[in-house]
Amino acid sequence: MNCVHNISCIHNVPIFKQLSDDEKQTIMNRAINKTFKKGETIFTTFDSSANLWVVNRGKVKIVKISSDGKEQVMRILNQGEFLGELSLFSNEKMTSNAYAMENTEICIISGDEIKKTIRQNPEIAIKFLEVYAKRIKESEEMIEKIGVLDIEQRIAKTLLDELNQAKNNEIILPFSKTDFASIIGTTRETLSRKLAKFQEFGWIRLSGQRKIIILDKTGLKRLLI
């Protein structure tokens, strides 16, 4: 881990795009920049301190770990996304761990500055509400996935979701199969077996560790009916 001052960070955060240069400067004055190597722990049990942790570059996974070591991936943060937004408006502490999935650069922005900015810029408040709404939606989808779908359905749903973001029929997984398994609440062994089964059925074609070619979208969709 390495700390430097860096002003560029805020430019990567869509939510702050509409701020004036002055406002950006004010927010960033007290910001701290940290870098993490792939695999490094960013934190265990988030100490919050009501700051906003912005992923400037790289990718971060937020994980809950049960008493017997089972991992549940809560979210994955990509460039421009941030963490700690809960601590801004609720004083509950979050207990989760965060790891750098790639070489990652994070900047920590003062929560007080953010709150000031929100109070002064209703439009920024709306932006934050939009981000929060998206977060709630994603969480609820996850609850649905884990709660009412069986594992084949969860896999099919995840593949179809990823496919939506892809141009062609090729999915490049943005996470390892091990993380994939954890995200949908199963083990890597079960995921592996199910994917092999999907391949047997001619629905998909596995290639390397991260590539999945969708051959029969309908087959996957039928699982969800």
Place this chain on the structure above:
Amino acid sequence: MNCVHNISCIHNVPIFKQLSDDEKQTIMNRAINKTFKKGETIFTTFDSSANLWVVNRGKVKIVKISSDGKEQVMRILNQGEFLGELSLFSNEKMTSNAYAMENTEICIISGDEIKKTIRQNPEIAIKFLEVYAKRIKESEEMIEKIGVLDIEQRIAKTLLDELNQAKNNEIILPFSKTDFASIIGTTRETLSRKLAKFQEFGWIRLSGQRKIIILDKTGLKRLLI
């Protein structure tokens, strides 16, 4: 279901407490009031139309139903809580069902009015952010519960959470055991067996359909270590 106009509704919503009477009046001008009997369906697949549905009296459960009929309770709304806040700031459609758990009164407030109010009152925006933050926190706790805890742990956690809100050692469940089971992602049979086991261990004492007396908090807590 029955529709009348009613101005009292907004007074039951904590989030609007600090609005002026004029502002309240404006918001409520276009509001619609509906009542539902216990057990009635409030909606299947929420049509949103970007309005806020406020529970004025009673209790509502929001449910997702899988293709094979399995139910997952997503949230339970009590008096003063509301639904549809996602549609205000995201254009995604929610597909869930809602049922009145008791005789319930709901009023539907225009999303446009709310948005105007938020834009004009940064403090209301902050209030909304607080509510959203709480929602995210609750959703994430649910993901954790379903994702990493086994069923005994989920039950123990739910009981301890309920106990926190109770004055003495007596929990009056705010939901049926069937709903309890659905909330934590299991079946009523399994819940029943586990509670019987907890009672055998001397941790709890079941009384009637809704009362649970906690005899040994430590026993329950130990499950979660």
Place this chain on the structure above:
DNA sequence: TTAAAAAATTGATTTAAATCACATTATTTT
């Protein structure tokens, strides 16, 4: 206060998925 309905419990059995143990394949690193 009794009858009817709803909710919850209990037992027997099945099943989906976890676990354990090891083999194989991909990906980095030297």
Place this chain on the structure above:
DNA sequence: AAAATAATGTGATTTAAATCAATTTTTTAA
């Protein structure tokens, strides 16, 4: 390109929880 490491795959077995099928208890309504 070979060696080392990390990630994934596969088989055998166990296990937790779901399912199916009655009962029993609690609550509500007549």
